[in-house]
Amino acid sequence: MTTLAGQHTAPSSSADFIALDEQWSTHNYHPLPVVIAEGEGASVTDVDGKTYLDFLSGYSALNFGHRHPALIAAATEQLGRVTLTSRAFHHDQLGLFCRELAELTGTEMVLPMNSGAEAVESAVKLARKWAYQVKGVPDGRAEIIVAGANFHGRTTTIVSFSTDETARADFGPFTPGFVTVKYGDAAALRDAITDHTAAVLLEPVQGEAGVVVPPAGYFAEVRSLCDEHGVLLVADEIQSGLARTGTVLALDHEGVRADVYTLGKALGGGIMPVSAVVGSRAVLGVLKPGEHGSTFGGNPLACAVGRAVIKLLATGEFQQRSAELGAHLHERLNALVGGGLAEVRGRGLWAGIDIAPGGPTGREASQSLAAAGVLCKETHDHTLRIAPPLVITQAELDRGIDAIEQAIRPA
Numbered sequence: 001m002t003t004l005a006g007q008h009t010a011p012s013s014s015a016d017f018i019a020l021d022e023q024w025s026t027h028n029y030h031p032l033p034v035v036i037a038e039g040e041g042a043s044v045t046d047v048d049g050k051t052y053l054d055f056l057s058g059y060s061a062l063n064f065g066h067r068h069p070a071l072i073a074a075a076t077e078q079l080g081r082v083t084l085t086s087r088a089f090h091h092d093q094l095g096l097f098c099r100e101l102a103e104l105t106g107t108e109m110v111l112p113m114n115s116g117a118e119a120v121e122s123a124v125k126l127a128r129k130w131a132y133q134v135k136g137v138p139d140g141r142a143e144i145i146v147a148g149a150n151f152h153g154r155t156t157t158i159v160s161f162s163t164d165e166t167a168r169a170d171f172g173p174f175t176p177g178f179v180t181v182k183y184g185d186a187a188a189l190r191d192a193i194t195d196h197t198a199a200v201l202l203e204p205v206q207g208e209a210g211v212v213v214p215p216a217g218y219f220a221e222v223r224s225l226c227d228e229h230g231v232l233l234v235a236d237e238i239q240s241g242l243a244r245t246g247t248v249l250a251l252d253h254e255g256v257r258a259d260v261y262t263l264g265k266a267l268g269g270g271i272m273p274v275s276a277v278v279g280s281r282a283v284l285g286v287l288k289p290g291e292h293g294s295t296f297g298g299n300p301l302a303c304a305v306g307r308a309v310i311k312l313l314a315t316g317e318f319q320q321r322s323a324e325l326g327a328h329l330h331e332r333l334n335a336l337v338g339g340g341l342a343e344v345r346g347r348g349l350w351a352g353i354d355i356a357p358g359g360p361t362g363r364e365a366s367q368s369l370a371a372a373g374v375l376c377k378e379t380h381d382h383t384l385r386i387a388p389p390l391v392i393t394q395a396e397l398d399r400g401i402d403a404i405e406q407a408i409r410p411a
């Protein structure tokens with residue numbers, strides 16, 4: 001595409017844009033060959049004018065669909081006032097955002113950050129400080145228990161406790177202080193708890209692992225073990241939270257409260273990165289000025305968008321849509337088990353489906369789905385993850401499921 005030195009012709013076709021990405025952006029992803037130019041609601045349109053149903057929703061960052069009018073209005077309004085102050089000063093959105101988020105989640109305090117990984121890092125720091133200052137763990141000895149097949153983000157500390165070799169290899173040395181147990185196994189957790197255990201960090205549903213729902217009663221047992229041993233329960237709700245499973249928090253399905261929750265993804269309405277740690281004053285209250293921070297965390301624009309997200313969630317409409325459309329999705333997918341599917345997991349409008357042996361790989365199925373106008377993404381070799389925006393209509397959902405039915409057929 002280069003003509004004279006420093007001069008470029010404008011890219012126009014999908015192939016042009018893909019070539020640009022491949023030459024100039026790092027290859028840390030393996031995207032489907034679709035170049036999106038516009039999005040609205042549950043649909044996106046590519047640079048060639050082809051429209052697709054979005055069955056991934058930016059890994060649940062787009063729970064309210066693309067460019068939800070209430071979110072765009074809130075962002076636009078705030079863009080016309082002030083966007084960044086830094087936390088060196090107060091601004092008129094922060095306290096309101098924190099109060100509204102605490103009220104929505106039934107918590108007492110909010111630590112605003114940006115990305116999900118930063119929220120998890122912040123929760124790790126909070127749990128450690130709490131362990132030293134409140135629980136009395138000897139300095140430098142705090143342990144945090146995590147689950148196998150977890151996904152909590154990509155920082156050096158977080159990949160230190162990943163069990164995915166691809167995510168870890170060549171990124172060491174790793175941060176110590178983490179102990180891994182099998183997800184869903186309360187007895188294994190009991191055996192791993194010591195006097196130095198600060199916290200147990202778990203996803204209420206393991207999204208990246210393939211939308212794995214724990215056995216009934218697991219979280220109730222985790223909660224009572226935490227209570228018995230003075231250990232914090234930290235729930236990573238970055239993907240599972242904010243209506244994706246039919247409730248504000250996925251842990252609500254278990255009738256269990258965590259001490260600390262991490263939120264992200266949909267909290268930014270698909271517009272910008274907004275994350276937060278929310279929880280009890282006893283834990284979040286350990287942070288004092290200068291001990292933790294972020295230049296962009298809790299900025300006015302983020303807070304304004306976050307407040308608009310909270311307002312949508314406060315209506316309950318999206319939780320209800322997830323529950324109702326999710327029941328329909330699971331009913332239709334379960335009907336394929338024993339045919340093209342080996343297993344269906346999930347909760348609400350969120351599913352992980354394992355393609356039966358003899359069928360296409362997850363990647364092949366994603367490619368034929370894209371050709372049929374439905375975008376979703378494989379996780380692992382034979383698993384597809386399905387998470388349409390919660391604004392999708394039942395007719396659109398059925399159209400997508402029809403396409404999935406075709407795409408998983410053995411060749």
Ligand SMILES: *Cc1c(COP(=O)(O)O)cnc(C)c1O
Pocket residue numbers: 059115116117118120151152153154203207208236237238239240264265
């Ligand atoms: C996506 C995700 C994260 C990391 O969020 P980023 O914004 O990508 O840093 C952490 N935990 C869970 C459960 C996630 O799904």
